[in-house]
Amino acid sequence: MTAEWVEPRADEVEAVFGSLVEPNLKRLFFSGLENPKWLKPLAELGAFTAEPDSWTDDAGTHRVLPWPEGDYLVAVAADEPVLVTDLLLRHSESSNPWVQHAAFEAALRLPAQHATRLVPQLVAAIRNSPQWIDATKVVRLAETFGVNHRAAATKLLDAAFKPRPGGYEPEILGSRRRVTAPFDGFWYREATPKLLSLLTSFGGVGLRIPLGWLERAIDIPDPESTGFSSVWRSSIEPHDQDGMGRYEITDALIDLVRELAWSLANRGALLEVVAQLNGADRPLLRRLAVATTSRAIAAAPSAEALAVARDMLVDDRLLEPDARPEYVRLAQVALPHLAPEDLAVWRSFLDRGDWQGSEEDLHRIAAYSINEADNVSVEQVEAVRRRLRYRLLLPMQTALPEDLRLEVLSLRSEFGDIEHPEFSRYITSGPGISSPKSAAEMAAMSAGALRDFLTGWQPSADHRFGLSVEGLARELAQLAKDHPALVAELAGDLPNIGRSYVRSAFHGWRAALVDGYLPSEAVWEMATRVVAEPDAGDPVRSEFDTDDPVWRWAQREVADFVAAYIEARIHTLDEADVWKVWRLLEPMTRHPDPTPAHEDRYGGSNMDPLTLSLNTTRPTAIRNSVKLRRATVSRGIDTELPAEILGMLADRLENDPSAAVAAVIGESLGHLWDLDEKWIDDHGDLLFAVTDSDQGQRERADVITSVALSTYRTGGAFIRLMRPALLKILEPKYAETDHVEGWRGAQSRTTRLTAATHITWAVVLGVIEEDDELFTSLLQDHVPPQTRGDALGTLGWTFMRAYLDDEEVSTERLARAQHLMGSRAAAVEAGTASPAELKDFYWWVRIPALPASWSLPILRQAVAASEFDPRGMIGEPLAAASRAEPALAVDILRMLLPNDSHENWRGWDLASHAPQIIAAALRSGDSAAVETARSVQDRLGRLGHLNLLAEVDDLIGTA
């Protein structure tokens, strides 16, 4: 048994409490105090009377300080329930979330009769600061109230779970009003299932509570004032269709009501449950009643449940399309158990057909499907009737009497299969990409049957989200990959059947090339025919169930197909091959796609030129032409083709305004230089015209150079190639105009920064020396020091990354890098360079091969600069370095400490490593280090990091 707490002496309490004038010490004390016998004397001293100050910060945000006293009240709530409750009640008007949170946590520990006294202020807490309260704890608290304090529990739950109208959010059509609650959708969904047990214990009254919430949600109208509710549910029972997460609150409520209704029905209260659900005369609640009845019958087909079902089955309101899943389920479980006379009543209801709508409705449906409103025949209306009857009976056929089952079979032969007949709307996970046949099914067909199928199949008009051309095209691509010869037998016909199928065939054949597929002559002829097709029409496709509106997508697949062919045949390519490929590519190097309008629309802020070049036809063809040239030259094929391709490139360079084409040229620059330096020299004026006064010329050169700089690694040849461009980029004139980036990449680096990175790397690699014109240009005043800082940071990052990846690092290169960095730090120290050059030095500190005695002095220089941000990078290396350089490390830590507790301390990284750094300094025996460490400890304490101080004490053994 645990021994009694020691009663404190009055003077002990007074002395300790009087010394808690420092807020952080107060927090330390109250978060650790456990002895409930301190409560009374502390209360007598007024310890729990005042709340912490609040204030409004410069940004206008209302801020409040924590209430550490509340932690203690929570800790002793179970031992001193009366006094704790009384003390908390004094704060019933508090708007401080810390105080409200303490009241809530204490209530969870108080006996129910005391906790209920706090309910009004807990309700206020939930309304004012739900983000401070765990929704599942609200449920737990209500459970502790239980049946004996049902009113209190209900008040609490109402506050937490009653839905409210939220803001508007856009929909595909119009907008809708969100249904919200104090807790967000995720927590609402987490917490509501936990209410089941409590609400079941309340009996029928328990059902009224969530039913009231659900009705409230239903009554929140949509913003268009159409009178429709914002609540929609495809199936009451759990179903994939309801996993979309759009109606989190109402879905959670429907699930809760469904499970609660069943829980009560299962305890013998089916009639009461159904009466409650039907009482409000709301379609959604009627569906819940049907679902509950279905469960009851499935569990035990009692006479009572079947009587309920009998009435429901002839209620034509339940045959509305939205209620169909529940109706079908009820029929499935109830029909086999109905007495013959009840079944006859249902048959009569079914045959009467009132549920199908009026004659006028049926006429309208028939007219819609044939698009001719005035010429609907009686037979067509009858066909609609049969189809609606079929749709109803199909999903319940296993439960039907024999004659109706036969009728369903007969109707199937007339109307075919219907997917998900019980749903009025059915959304597949990938909208509109279902195929009527799989690749495997098509593989089993003969070429003729496949041709007939592709020619004859049309997407069903009444299935907006069902089978589609695109779905079939994707399966056809798979078929072309797995059985290329089978699809090749259709090569002569596919262009007539559909552009989408042509596209998918080349896509599949491209993949098959990797596996050794050798395309037949028919395939090449088909490619030639496709390439020659004019690319006219609107390229915007609104639906997946239509064919590609233009040829360009199929043509691009042809361009990629031939590139894959070159790659697959790289060791056997002959002159005939290369000319065959070129004849296909050449026309596409003048393809209209992308048009200037297309580039304006898609190549602006949302897609850079290099990315656009991958998704457009002409750049793809030019890129693959360069590949063809390389392959031709590397195979040593003696032909005029390489010169012809260079001619094409020169023409594009001079005449094509497309940025996407320029990106392809930039991407190819290194390869072109490898094979023909003279071509680069001859066209250097255009290629590198980054300071040209002509905007169009300059922008194309911007794209070419920026893509080249982003694509290639630094090396001797590349620096020679790019030297003219690099020098221009570092000229003052370059900064006077705006520039276009050809490739934004992941880091969105500017061209000038990429240039600076290449130059610094060139120094490290020994490609150039520090007195080279490139490097001295980089150091000129007009180049922002941040650019040099970024480049030096990238250098440090590269070495750090190499060590992290266990790559072999050249000691000579590291020494050159160290010298370069050291000389820049010396320049900063001497005042001849800006401290901004050291802004990213944190990467260097993480290079394990560099001694702390070298890196820490530079880091201290960097930290002294106001713009240094360690970005969570230096805590760990600084802690490691503190073993060798404790004084320097702790001094850097001191410099990085914020000035007050409202300032962010540059990340958790530094704070979490501070104890090691301080402990190393305290243990060092170096009086300066010890003094700095002590001052850092003091500041840490005043900033509220008392846990870190305890860690230091643990580390140095003075705890």
Place this chain on the structure above:
Amino acid sequence: MTFAWTASREELVALLEKESPDLAGLYRHAIDTLVAYPLSFTTVLVVGQCIRELFNGLPRVLGDPVSDRSGVDRPAKELFDAWSAADMSFTPVSDTDDSPQSIPAVVHRAALAVASSAAAGHQNARELTALLATGRVANLEDASMRRLHAAIEFFRKWAHRRDYSQPDRTLPSIDALETELRIVEEAMLIRLGNLADRARAIRASLKAANRRLDDST
């Protein structure tokens, strides 16, 4: 129980010495007095004066934004003048006479001015306490701050040979004096010393507070 120089008192002297040798001297003298002499009115008077002067001087030495203390001397003189001009009696009334007294409006206004100045003075004193403890005028309603203020006021009152509000005051016990002294000492250590040490002291206090009857410690 007797007073003694403890390690934390030695530390406090050293900390005060860094700020002001005069103030350190006042504190040292107070403790020396308590250590050397038995508890008496004189002893407490000397200690009270030392601590009062120490607290009056410390915020200024630390550069805290001290506002001018509101005095009651001038309004009291004006009340005397108004009282005299109204030809009202200076004879003390009986302590048992609680009946309402009628006074001229001008005297009432002068009396109100005295009371307002006294209230402002009280507020200034509490602000001074907060300044001393934290360097800021904040958390005046905090209960710990109020307790510290009470401890400081305890010494202020004992700085005078007679307290007119408590004509029959009795000598505090050694324990009571020690408690008040510890509170003001701890406040000064928090302000002047290293917070890591104070956190360690709080953790020690917590360990003691959370003990149970069978704890051997």
